[in-house]
Structures are given as structure tokens and as C-alpha cells.
Amino acid sequence: MRDDDDQPWRPAAPARASAVWEGAPARSDGGPRAADVDDAGDLAPAAPDPAVSTAGPLRPPGRASSALTGVARAAAARSRRLTPTRRVAGLIGATALVAALVAVGGVAAGPEYAPVARASFEVDDLRTAPTTTAWSTDLRSVLAPGAEADCVGFDGSTRLGDDDVLVTTSAQGYVPDSGCEDAPGRLARLDARTGEVLWVADVAEAVGIDAIGLQVSVDPATGDALVAVQSIVGSGLARLDTETGEVQEVLRGPPDDGATGQVDESDGSDESDGSDVSDGSAAGGLADGSDPGYDPEGSSPSTGSSTGSVLQVEGLSTTAVVVSEQPGDRFSDEGAVVAQGGRSLYRLYRADDLSAPTWTGNAGAGLSVRLVGDLLVIDVGDEPLVVDARTGAVDPLPGGLRNVESWAASLDGVVLSGRAGGEPTMVSLDSDGALRWSARLPSTSYPSVTDSCISVTVPGGEVTCLDPRTGDELWSRTLRAPGGGDRDGDGAGGSGSGEAEQVQAYFGTATDDVLAAVVDADEQGDPSGLDRGKEVHALAALSGDERWVTELPVASYVIATSRTTGYAATFFPSGRDTPTLIAFDLSDGRTLWTIELSSGSFTSAFWGPTLVRVDPGGVVHGLTTGVELAG
Structure with a gap:
């Protein structure tokens, strides 16, 4: 046993740090550090982005932080002179003081x-700008084998769950004899986190037509x-199971079971006495050749032949679809309308059952229909109607609205604007x-709709916010336009070019903030849209308070947001x-970075949560920064 074994154990004290923060190494010539000089040769602070987790030496505290440190030191010195009871009370008070200073001064x-x-x-x-390719997938070899690279495009804008997307193909630059006539109409499910293709479905083959494009909605x-x-x-x-890619149902033309009416190809020029068309229903126009408009009873089969009729998808929502059947001789081989007049049959289906329509109706060609969710709005002159896709019930459109100009889903119903x-009037309908x-x-306007505003x-x-529940x-x-005065509209604070002549609203972002843009009147004539002349303002949905403002090129739109970052894309038709x-x-709206998007065919910048780049050869790359966020 050692002589000192009965002594209390005392660990060695740690070595004292030479400094509480590591200073920047001085240059021998006494100038600034290289890290503090930007590419242009100007001094640039090396402050890290507050939203990005970084590692490195501690930096010198700022003046405000030093002041707080001084307060803490004085409090500690005074505390050592107090009794234990008063010392605890003093510590609580000092903590509250520091917290108050932080709250007031905004130091932390x-x-x-x-x-x-x-x-x-x-x-x-x-x-930060994405510099890392997380994955690459050759979509052309998977979805369009044998197609020329410039004949097929890909888009993954339909999101499925948290990470997956449905990728569609489309024919690019199609004209007769272009060599792009056989671009396939295929659909794939892709994991946007890994680039793995989970299944591929040849929808065009299942439906039996040559496809130039696909449109997708998910129930x-x-x-x-x-x-x-x-x-x-x-x-x-077609209706597909998104778990397997299996085609469940197909709708490819007039039904052969006689359940609904066929297209009446009469153009109203029938030389008969008109006795069989007294109500203008199934058999077509009236005896005088006029168009009777919409006929809610036109669900019985017509006497005309359905041979050569054409099915057109007129509206697609997540829960329903409306189609029309029109005479094939209305269209040229290139798809142009070459004949006017005649009648069309409209059919409305629920998304989960394409075997039988819930509603049918006969009407003149060119009928305006708008489908939102389960509600179909039929805009026919002085008597617009609303149809419930679940039951087929038909009612007059309430609110006295005519000439419907815009429509959007809202609170399980729909909001419509027109006159x-x-x-100018807006109406809100429930489900x-x-x-x-x-x-x-x-004035006439196209609204941006969220659950808050x-x-x-x-x-x-002028930007106005209506309560979605009450109106x-x-x-x-x-x-105001950039430089055109204050943003509250009192006319003070600058000369600029006056009020904006164009205001645009955006939707599809993760927040409920109202994103509105004002364009400098002097910049609207810029054909390239490259000059920055548009200010985008984020306004809190419930108060209208401005959260941030950023200046963007005129030819750009805000397309997405994350937790801390917004994204705008320029477009050049x-x-x-x-x-x-x-x-x-x-x-605060400050620009973080800018990169070029795909230079080939159009595609959404984000597929699900992932930023992608599709190269001209049809290879899609998932991009990332490799930087983890704090918190």
C-alpha cells in the first residue's frame, strides 16, 4: 500500500484554455485574412448561415454579446459575497435579466x-447550391426504349406519399412525319429519394391509342x-393501382351496353318536320336549326350512329372525371376542329368506378364544364348548373353567378369567380x-386559395384576403412597384415608377402565406424577362403583415418552399x-444561390421533395447539398 492511499482522491485539474475563442491568424503584412476577401476583392464577412449546422472554431463575441458577458461577470462577483440563500435568489434574478436582454436586444x-x-x-x-448527385436513373431506357432523345419528355410532378412520384412520358415536338409519332405513353412510380423505378405501366397500350401525353390525378x-x-x-x-401499376379499368369510347346515350351527330339541318326533336333532346338541334343548349334529359340513346365518335377528357379531378363524345368528322387528322355545330354527350364518372356514369347530358359543342372534386359546374348561358358526381344530382348554380372564369378547391368544396x-363576384359552395x-x-381576378386565406x-x-369560411x-x-413608395400604400418613401401594373399570386407552397408579386411598369416590356423587376411579397395569411420581400426576374414564378428556403424558377417559352x-x-428574402435547370424538355424542378435535373439524353439526377440542417 502506498503512503497516500488513505488520502482523498483528487483528480488532476484540466489544463486552462489559452483563450475562450480562437482568433484569426494575422497576416504578416497586417492585411485582412484571405477568407475575408470575396472573389471581387471586396471585404466579406465570414458569417455562417444561421439555418445551417456548421463546425469550426469559436468566433470572437460581438459587442452586444460582450456586454452580456460583462453583466454576467458582475453578477457572479456580487454573488460570491452573498449568503447561499440569497445567492440562489440572485442567480434566478440574473438569469431572468439576461433572458430579458436577449428578448429585447435580439442578441440570440x-x-x-x-x-x-x-x-x-x-x-x-x-x-447551399446542390453540388452532389444523390442518384441517377436512365428514364429513357426504362420508359421509352428506342425513342429518340429529343422525341420524349418526362415529368414527375405528381406526388405519391412522402417520397414517391408518378413519372409520365410525353411526345416532344410532335408533328406528322417528324419521327416522333411513336413516343410511348407510359407511367412509372419512382422513389425520389433513391431513384429506384418501382414499376412501369404502358397506359397507352392498355387504352389502345397512340399517346402524345398523360395527365394524372390520385384518389x-x-x-x-x-x-x-x-x-x-x-x-x-385508365384507373391504376399505384401499389402495383396494374390497370384496373379502362374507358376508351362510347359504351356498348346501351347504359348511356350515344353522340347525336345531327347539326340541326334535318329536313324532317321536326316532330321527333320537339324538345331538342337526344336527336340534336331544333327544327329551325338553332342549338337548344344543354338538355338534362339527353341520356337516352339517339337515333344517330356512334361510329367514328371521339372520346375527349374534359375535366379530371382526384375523385371524378367528365368526358364528352363528339363526332369524329369534327376534327382533322392533325386534331384541329374543322366542323362546328352538332351535339355532344357528356358523361360524369366517379374516380373509383368507370363502369357506369353517375350523370349524362346532351349539349351543343363547346359547352364549358369545370370539375373540382366531386362538383361539376356546367356554364350554359343564363342557367348554369352544378352536378354532384357522387349522386348525379343536378341543381341550379347558387349565388346568381354567370360566366365562370376561375375555380379552385376550398374546404372540401369549391370557390368560383365570375359575374x-x-x-365581379365570388361564390363558395360546400361539398x-x-x-x-x-x-x-x-374586379375580375383569379384567386389563390388556402385553408387560411x-x-x-x-x-x-391591391391584394385582398377573404376568410374561406365566411367570405x-x-x-x-x-x-407598390420596386422603388415606387412604401409598401403600405400611403405614397411616401420614394419616386420609382408608380404603382405596379401587374400583380400575380402563387399557390402550391408549403406555407399559407400569401405570395403576391408586383412588377415594375418599366420592366414588363422586357422580352427576355431576365432583368430583375419583380418584387415578391410574403404576407401573413391572417394579418397581411409582410414577412419578407425578394426581387426576382420578371419571367419567374415561386414554385416551391421548404422549411426555411423558397424557390423560384425562370421560364422562357x-x-x-x-x-x-x-x-x-x-x-428575409435574400438570395442564397442560383443554378441552371434542365436545358432540354420541360420538367418540374422538384419531383416530390427532391430537386432533379433531367439531361437531354433522358437521364434524371437527384440533387443534394450534403449539408444537414440544425434542429
Whole structure:
């Protein structure tokens, strides 16, 4: 036993740090550090992005932080002179004081971001430019084997669950004798996190038509997909099991079981005495050649032949589909309408049953129908109607609305805008088609709809938010063009170019913030749209308070948001310029990075949560930054 074994154990004290923070190494010439000089040779602070987790040496505290440290030191010195009881009380008081200073001074406060209201719209939070390819998949070899690279395009904008997407193919640049006539109409399920193709379905072959494009919707109740297959003339429809890719049902033309009426090809020029068309229903136009309009009783078979009739998908929602049957001789081989007049039969189906329609109706060619969810709005002159796809019930469109111009889903129902009594009006219907409310609008407008706000924007910069449940105005404010005064509309604060002449609203983002843009009047004539002349404002849905503002090119739209990052894409229909993606901070609007998007055929920038790039050869790449976010 050692002599000191009976002594209390005392661990060795750790070595004292030479400094509480590591200073920057000084240059021998006394100039700034290389890390503090940007590419242009200007001094640039090396502050890390507050939303990105970083590792490295501690930095010197700022002045405010040093002041707080001084307060803490003084409190500690005083505490050592107090009794234990008073020392505990003093510690609690000092903690509260520091917390109050932080709250008031904002020393430790981080950036503020709006809550994610719609997780199904959220995409990856890419705080720095994506430089890493997480995966690559050759879609052309999988979905379009043998097709020329410039004949087929791919799009993965239909999201399925958290990570998967449905990828569609489409014919690009199709004209007769172009060599692109046989581009396939296939659908695939892709894991957007790994790039794995889970299944492929040849929908065009199942429907039996040559496809130039596909349109997809997913029924939230069953998870099945409705796929509309568009050809040069006519359409087809299929219902697929999205777990397996198996085709469940196909709708490819007039039914052969006589359950519904056939197309009446009469153009109203029948030389008979008209006794068989006294009500203008199944047999076509009236004896005087006029078009009787919509006929709700036109569900019985007509005497005309259905040979050569064409099926057209007129509207597709997640829960229903409406199709028309039209005479084939209305269309040229290139799909152009070459004959007017005559009648068409319309049929409405539930998404989970394509075997029998819930409603049919006869009408003149060119009838305007709008399908949102289970509600079909038929805009026919002075007597617009609403049809319930679940029951086939037909009722007058409530609210006195005529000339429907816009429509969108809202709170399991629909909001429509048009005119009532000659005045711009919006009506809201519940899921049964009953009127919730009706509200006058300042002018004709296309609204942006969320569960928190229906935002209406009009030329001049005015943005108004209506309560989706009552139609009451929650707030209204006028935005000014860049440099055109303050953003509250009192006219002070700058000269600029006056009020904006164009206001645009966006939807499809993960937050309920109202995103409205004002365009500088001097920039609207820029044919390229490259110059930055558009300010996008994020306004809190319930108050209208501005969260942030960012300046973007005129030819750009906000397409997605994540938890802390927003994304805008430029578009150039001429194809002469390369589209770009601009990422910006959702707390202050500052630009974070910019990259070029696919230079080939159009595709969505985000497939599910993943940013992708599709190269001209048909290989899709999933992109990432490799940077993990804090929290």
C-alpha cells in the first residue's frame, strides 16, 4: 500500500484554455485574412448561415454579446459575497435579466420562419447550391426504349406519399412525319429519394391509342390513379393501382351496353318536320336549326350512329372525371376542329368506378364544364348548373353567378369567380354544392386559395384576403412597384415608377402565406424577362403583415418552399435561354444561390421533395447539398 492511499482522491485539474475563442491568424503584412476577401476583392464577412449546422472554431463575441458577458461577470462577483440563500435568489434574478436582454436586444434571436401548413407540399431545404448527385436513373431506357432523345419528355410532378412520384412520358415536338409519332405513353412510380423505378405501366397500350401525353390525378381515398391518355384526336382513360401499376379499368369510347346515350351527330339541318326533336333532346338541334343548349334529359340513346365518335377528357379531378363524345368528322387528322355545330354527350364518372356514369347530358359543342372534386359546374348561358358526381344530382348554380372564369378547391368544396348581376363576384359552395357565401370582388381576378386565406389580386397592386369560411374581408393592402413608395400604400418613401401594373399570386407552397408579386411598369416590356423587376411579397395569411420581400426576374414564378428556403424558377417559352432556379431565404428574402435547370424538355424542378435535373439524353439526377440542417 502506498503512503497516500488513505488520502482523498483528487483528480488532476484540466489544463486552462489559452483563450475562450480562437482568433484569426494575422497576416504578416497586417492585411485582412484571405477568407475575408470575396472573389471581387471586396471585404466579406465570414458569417455562417444561421439555418445551417456548421463546425469550426469559436468566433470572437460581438459587442452586444460582450456586454452580456460583462453583466454576467458582475453578477457572479456580487454573488460570491452573498449568503447561499440569497445567492440562489440572485442567480434566478440574473438569469431572468439576461433572458430579458436577449428578448429585447435580439442578441440570440434567430431568423423567423412561417410554420409549414401543408407538409405534402414541402420540399428539401437546400441552403447551399446542390453540388452532389444523390442518384441517377436512365428514364429513357426504362420508359421509352428506342425513342429518340429529343422525341420524349418526362415529368414527375405528381406526388405519391412522402417520397414517391408518378413519372409520365410525353411526345416532344410532335408533328406528322417528324419521327416522333411513336413516343410511348407510359407511367412509372419512382422513389425520389433513391431513384429506384418501382414499376412501369404502358397506359397507352392498355387504352389502345397512340399517346402524345398523360395527365394524372390520385384518389386520396383509394390511392388509385386516374390517367388520361391524350392522342392527336381524342382521349382515353385508365384507373391504376399505384401499389402495383396494374390497370384496373379502362374507358376508351362510347359504351356498348346501351347504359348511356350515344353522340347525336345531327347539326340541326334535318329536313324532317321536326316532330321527333320537339324538345331538342337526344336527336340534336331544333327544327329551325338553332342549338337548344344543354338538355338534362339527353341520356337516352339517339337515333344517330356512334361510329367514328371521339372520346375527349374534359375535366379530371382526384375523385371524378367528365368526358364528352363528339363526332369524329369534327376534327382533322392533325386534331384541329374543322366542323362546328352538332351535339355532344357528356358523361360524369366517379374516380373509383368507370363502369357506369353517375350523370349524362346532351349539349351543343363547346359547352364549358369545370370539375373540382366531386362538383361539376356546367356554364350554359343564363342557367348554369352544378352536378354532384357522387349522386348525379343536378341543381341550379347558387349565388346568381354567370360566366365562370376561375375555380379552385376550398374546404372540401369549391370557390368560383365570375359575374353576378354584371358585377365581379365570388361564390363558395360546400361539398354538396350548397352556397356557403357570396362576395363582390373589386374586379375580375383569379384567386389563390388556402385553408387560411383566399387572396384576390387586381391590377394596381391591391391584394385582398377573404376568410374561406365566411367570405368576410380579413385584410387588404396595396403593394407598390420596386422603388415606387412604401409598401403600405400611403405614397411616401420614394419616386420609382408608380404603382405596379401587374400583380400575380402563387399557390402550391408549403406555407399559407400569401405570395403576391408586383412588377415594375418599366420592366414588363422586357422580352427576355431576365432583368430583375419583380418584387415578391410574403404576407401573413391572417394579418397581411409582410414577412419578407425578394426581387426576382420578371419571367419567374415561386414554385416551391421548404422549411426555411423558397424557390423560384425562370421560364422562357422561346427555348433560347436556359431556365434557372433561384433559392432565397424565407425569413428575409435574400438570395442564397442560383443554378441552371434542365436545358432540354420541360420538367418540374422538384419531383416530390427532391430537386432533379433531367439531361437531354433522358437521364434524371437527384440533387443534394450534403449539408444537414440544425434542429
